[in-house]
Amino acid sequence: MTTQVQETSVTTQTVVDAPADHAFRVFTEGIGSWWNPDHHILQAELAEMVFEPRVGGHIIDRGTDGSECRWARVLAYDPPHRVSFSWDISLQWQLETDPAKASEIEVTFTEEGPARTRVVLTHRHLDRHGEGWEAMRDAVGSGWTLDRFAEVAAQH
Amino acid sequence: MTNHGAVLTALADPTRRAIFERLARSPSAVGELARELPVSRPAVSQHLKVLKSAGLVTDHADGTRHIYSVDSSGVGAIRDYFERFWQQSLARFQAVASQPTREDR
Numbered sequence: 001m002t003t004q005v006q007e008t009s010v011t012t013q014t015v016v017d018a019p020a021d022h023a024f025r026v027f028t029e030g031i032g033s034w035w036n037p038d039h040h041i042l043q044a045e046l047a048e049m050v051f052e053p054r055v056g057g058h059i060i061d062r063g064t065d066g067s068e069c070r071w072a073r074v075l076a077y078d079p080p081h082r083v084s085f086s087w088d089i090s091l092q093w094q095l096e097t098d099p100a101k102a103s104e105i106e107v108t109f110t111e112e113g114p115a116r117t118r119v120v121l122t123h124r125h126l127d128r129h130g131e132g133w134e135a136m137r138d139a140v141g142s143g144w145t146l147d148r149f150a151e152v153a154a155q156h
Numbered sequence: 157m158t159n160h161g162a163v164l165t166a167l168a169d170p171t172r173r174a175i176f177e178r179l180a181r182s183p184s185a186v187g188e189l190a191r192e193l194p195v196s197r198p199a200v201s202q203h204l205k206v207l208k209s210a211g212l213v214t215d216h217a218d219g220t221r222h223i224y225s226v227d228s229s230g231v232g233a234i235r236d237y238f239e240r241f242w243q244q245s246l247a248r249f250q251a252v253a254s255q256p257t258r259e260d261r
Contacts, residue, residue: 008177008180008226008235009235010235010238010239010242012239012242012243012246013246014246014247014249014250015250016249016250016253016254017254018253018254022253023253026249026252026253027249027253030252030253033252034245034248034249034251034252034253035245035248036244036245036248039241039245119246119249119250119253121242121246123238123242125177126234126235126238127167127173127176127177127180127234128173129234
């Protein structure tokens with residue numbers, strides 16, 4: 001797994017031992033099977049995740065208290081090759097209602113063998129989250145990122 | 157030092173965001189930016205000054221011209237966060253997706 005960083009986007013890729021249609025299905029419909037359950041912005045615990053498999057659909061987090069959070073809009077849905085969705089979460093970890101301030105994620109699935117698929121994920125337009133820089137820095141809160149942040153800041 | 161308050165202010169302005177996003181696509185001189193965007197040359201210069209002091213863009217001399225580009229360390233904190241976030245997430249995804257169910261075999 002390697003990561004490549006460009007101006008305002010991040011690209012990460014991995015190879016899974018499965019055909020593309022399986023990888024695509026696990027990534028989309030099966031999102032709840034691999035998504036870190038700590039990564040949500042509900043008040044309650046995360047009960048389930050729903051990926052609506054169509055353009056215009058949403059990725060929905062449902063809480064154990066019945067609450068719901070539609071944190072992504074499905075922008076492209078082209079099984080088993082490509083899926084794209086928005087990241088409608090601000091750097092203050094609130095639902096972002098302004099699409100102009102949302103970043104975007106694109107994932108491609110390229111079959112390299114009968115049971116081998118390269119999955120490339122690009123999260124772009126990260127600068128659209130510009131407002132809230134300090135909140136992000138504080139929210140991240142881990143030594144690794146803060147160390148890196150200090151390193152970056154020290155260059156200026 | 158990067159001034160975080162300055163970063164907030166710099167990117168809160170729609171024109172500066174447009175300039176910043178334009179520079180993210182390709183480094184440019186002031187004149188090119190003024191031609192492409194509905195902003196006067198002096199205004200572009202002023203916006204670049206703000207972006208530069210916020211640590212978001214950087215410039216270097218190319219003959220008599222100053223070429224501005226996105227300072228890749230300027231959005232570094234956000235990128236670092238998401239880089240790590242997606243590495244961890246894709247590692248989980250890979251572990252799950254690489255165990256095909258029986259009907260896939």
